[in-house]
Amino acid sequence: MVGGGRDAFIGRVHRHAMALDARFDLVAGALSSQPEKALASGRDLGLRDERNHGSWQALLDHELSLPAEERVQVVAIVTPNHLHHEIALAFVEAGFHVVCDKPLVHTSEQADALVRAVARRGTVFGVTYNYGGYPMVRQAREMVRQGAIGEIRKVVVEYHQGWLATPLEGGNKQADWRTDPARSGIAGAIGDIGSHAENLAATVTGLEIESLCAELRTVVPGRRLDDDASVLLRFRGGAAGVLLASQIAAGCENDLRLRVFGSEGSLDWRQEDPNVLIHAPLAAPRQVLTRGSPWLSEAAQRACRIPAGHPEAFLEAFANIYRGVAADIDARLAGVAADPLDADYPHVEDGARGVRFIETVVASANSEARWTPI
Structure with missing residues (x-):
């Protein structure tokens, strides 16, 4: 995860949502643009020191230094909007799957660059328009x-x-x-x-x-x-x-x-x-x-x-987006086409x-x- 450290509302929501179906484990992060706060936030969440970073660049460099089978598979970007493009593009270009909060980026030029990068690299890219998960x-x-x-x-x-x-x-x-x-x-x-x-x-x-x-x-x-x-x-x-x-x-x-x-x-x-x-x-x-x-x-x-009769709401709808991303990644790892009802989530084009x-x-x-x- 990039962003979403102490005092961040949406980062906590993402973590709850991704944990709801036990499809994700949070193992690495750069949880704030302030290095000390990022490290403290990671310790709060139990991240190991070697995968708890003060910047997203350090996170990316460390993951790329690991054998491919030991790297994180998905990067969740939950920063303020102005940081989305640079971070998302860097991780997509490095071959990582990405989930990014909305709005995606600041300009259509940045959006088009991301769409092209995702197509070129063949990665999964989900955007958390969570209301579509209800x-x-x-x-x-x-x-x-x-x-x-x-x-x-x-x-x-x-x-x-x-x-x-x-x-x-x-x-x-x-x-x-x-x-x-x-x-x-x-x-x-x-x-x-x-x-x-x-x-x-x-x-x-x-x-x-x-x-x-x-x-x-x-x-x-x-x-x-x-x-x-x-x-x-x-x-x-x-x-x-x-x-x-x-x-x-x-x-x-x-x-x-x-x-x-x-x-x-x-x-x-x-x-x-x-x-x-x-x-x-x-x-x-x-x-x-x-x-x-x-x-x-x-x-x-x-x-x-x-x-029926037991209310489901915001967190469950949010979790459906993460469940769709997981289903798409699992299908690609297995070399099969994903069931569209399982892999149901907003894409980078959305x-x-x-x-x-x-x-x-x-x-x-x-x-x-x-x-x-x-």
Whole structure:
């Protein structure tokens, strides 16, 4: 693991997720950009001294010095955004599999370079758009594929948080780097949570955005990046959409919601009630589908770990991404094609698409023309 040391929120989440199915062992790391903190963090987690490093470069050099069969197989990158590209590219070029947090990188040029490197080296590269790991999101995806709601006409995806409704910068580590253009990139809320919303809509519908019209606002005085975004979407094939992403929505915690409206019905899923999917057929009673039920799709069933009625949520969905990466690596080691329902995770190409989405939203918001092709 690179990043994710003491006081880091997402690194702890990654470690919980990768441990849930006993498919991974954390054996080496460079857990902070501050060498002393990195080493202390590694000791906290029980890393052996020889594999506990003060920098990611030292980690890479040491792993490459080992016989191939003794090296780590996967590197999890959980640093702030501005460090993703250099670290990910170095490990991919060295032949390691990678799991990287989102958004993938800062620019589409960096994203394209990663896509090319992964293709050239033949490595596994997962991006932790974790909401696609929820069983009922996978159920919604399968229902769309099977035509349960007919031809998609409109998509509405919203991600509202309220934690940045006040100026937390200057004392809150998470707020500090997420609102810093040098570390977060060209976008604030639209990059941090809007990228999740875009990926959720793409995962479920399979639609590609053709063009968009965006407004980005910076509501809190003195903040340097957007904290509120409203985006109109046009999809290839004629469907329309709306994407909202806000971190100044007072009273909201982690309110991610997707509604997909088709010619024969609609689907409605909310992350804060993740074990339920509402299916409203056009000419039949409204149905409440629940996680773990035997009549769900095979994709949804495989994403479940415990019986119906026992809630599964954020960590389990996150773990499904890691389980998909593990299945893909295992299949490659065995020289066989991976079962797509087992090796179900967002790839580097999904991360690259997310970067292009962020760039296009910013370009649209800064344009007089507004409708901007993607």
